[in-house]
Amino acid sequence: MRLPGRLSAAIEVLTDVETRKRPVSEALKAWGLNNRFAGAGDRAAIGNLVYDALRRRSSHAALMGSDTPRALVLAVAVRDWNEDPAALSESFATDNHAPAPLTEEELERAVGQLPDGTPGHILADFPEWLTPSLERAFGDNWIAEGQDMSGRPSLDLRVNTLKSSRERVMKSLARFNPAETKFSPNGVTMPAGPRDARTPNVTTDEGYLKGWFEVQDQGSQLVAGLANAKPGEQVLDLCAGAGGKTLALAAVMGNKGQIFAYDSDRNRLAPIYDRLKRNGARNVQVRAPQPDALEDLVGKMDRVVIDAPCTGTGTWRRRPDTKWKLTPELLAQRVGEQAAILADAARYLKPGGTLVYITCSILPEENDDQVVAFIKANPDFASVNPAELWQSAFGTAFPADTETEQGGIALTPRLTGTDGFYINALRRSA
Numbered sequence: 001m002r003l004p005g006r007l008s009a010a011i012e013v014l015t016d017v018e019t020r021k022r023p024v025s026e027a028l029k030a031w032g033l034n035n036r037f038a039g040a041g042d043r044a045a046i047g048n049l050v051y052d053a054l055r056r057r058s059s060h061a062a063l064m065g066s067d068t069p070r071a072l073v074l075a076v077a078v079r080d081w082n083e084d085p086a087a088l089s090e091s092f093a094t095d096n097h098a099p100a101p102l103t104e105e106e107l108e109r110a111v112g113q114l115p116d117g118t119p120g121h122i123l124a125d126f127p128e129w130l131t132p133s134l135e136r137a138f139g140d141n142w143i144a145e146g147q148d149m150s151g152r153p154s155l156d157l158r159v160n161t162l163k164s165s166r167e168r169v170m171k172s173l174a175r176f177n178p179a180e181t182k183f184s185p186n187g188v189t190m191p192a193g194p195r196d197a198r199t200p201n202v203t204t205d206e207g208y209l210k211g212w213f214e215v216q217d218q219g220s221q222l223v224a225g226l227a228n229a230k231p232g233e234q235v236l237d238l239c240a241g242a243g244g245k246t247l248a249l250a251a252v253m254g255n256k257g258q259i260f261a262y263d264s265d266r267n268r269l270a271p272i273y274d275r276l277k278r279n280g281a282r283n284v285q286v287r288a289p290q291p292d293a294l295e296d297l298v299g300k301m302d303r304v305v306i307d308a309p310c311t312g313t314g315t316w317r318r319r320p321d322t323k324w325k326l327t328p329e330l331l332a333q334r335v336g337e338q339a340a341i342l343a344d345a346a347r348y349l350k351p352g353g354t355l356v357y358i359t360c361s362i363l364p365e366e367n368d369d370q371v372v373a374f375i376k377a378n379p380d381f382a383s384v385n386p387a388e389l390w391q392s393a394f395g396t397a398f399p400a401d402t403e404t405e406q407g408g409i410a411l412t413p414r415l416t417g418t419d420g421f422y423i424n425a426l427r428r429s430a
């Protein structure tokens, strides 16, 4: 397919996403099944167009004076893919699969600029109702943070030190030009390419099949490291899900000590069994949800890790459709769940133990605010100094501006080139 046909297909997929409220991945899959002639390169290009349209949905719409799928996809072609609108329109006229040629207004708007006085939430490309939260989280930098949240993410891998080394993984993936991650000591990264660049399919690599690495954003690797679990400790991973953090904890602990991996959702937990095997993680006991599943652990843990259910606002680059679906009600629901989990988690700790609270959110309601409320109710807990925590976990310089007011660490695309993550290590007095 040539670009005009790919643009038409992207408009079709985006229409499906918007009218049927479908997740992008589902709509793309359905399009692929109905258009079997399209190759992998076409499907990747169409996916990139759709995701780029959603990443900067509000500024694309403001520029074009319309938020139709056609307006958004044309804006991507010009603003993000650097197509010349007049040449593009000409190419449409000679291609049977192309959208209709651009109107006079579209041609004019596509090369224009957003006017002075455009509201910050449009410049930053997130829903207006979140402005006070993001201003509170990032002060004067809130628009720049939002803009960096609207770019394409890199593909990051965590080298599984139980089975391999960074050098070996980089050699195995040399055809994708991997580089070392800036902060994570065991990370490998492949930057996102422009336009129709395809994301490397690393999960068919021999190294992956042998358990040498996992696909994991550098931010997720860092918070797992900052949980600061030590070999020999007793660790409860209370929201283990499919085990992304569990596997990283097992590697940091060198398979020594014990991790108890629990999740209240059996389906989410299900993939962990195969992943543990592939990774050679042998110090993990999976606890399936059932009454009293964790009662024997009360008062015995050195560390309880809460990778809390959250809005996922830190992952907007990867899942830009969720950015526009988030509502105040959903945020309130997540905040309630987090407070309940935090309140329950403390009882598993030994005196002197550490509660590690993690989210992949950038919203203070889910981060520092939760810590303030928790410490108010549990005055025997205090945040471990972030710079000292970083030093203890990695032995490297603490990245600038990542410390939050309440002693947490907040990672963002702008500050650390990672997804948005928050961590606060709360130590109980002995």
Ligand SMILES: C[S@@+](CC[C@H](N)C(=O)[O-])C[C@H]1O[C@@H](n2cnc3c(N)ncnc32)[C@H](O)[C@@H]1O
Residues within 6 Å of the ligand: 238, 239, 240, 241, 242, 243, 244, 245, 246, 262, 263, 264, 265, 268, 307, 308, 309, 310, 337, 341
């Ligand atoms: C952010 S996800 C965990 C991701 C996982 N740790 C990883 O690194 O792949 C949050 C998880 O919390 C689980 N969860 C929600 N409420 C819970 C509760 N009350 N107790 C335990 N797990 C809960 C959800 O099922 C979900 O799997």
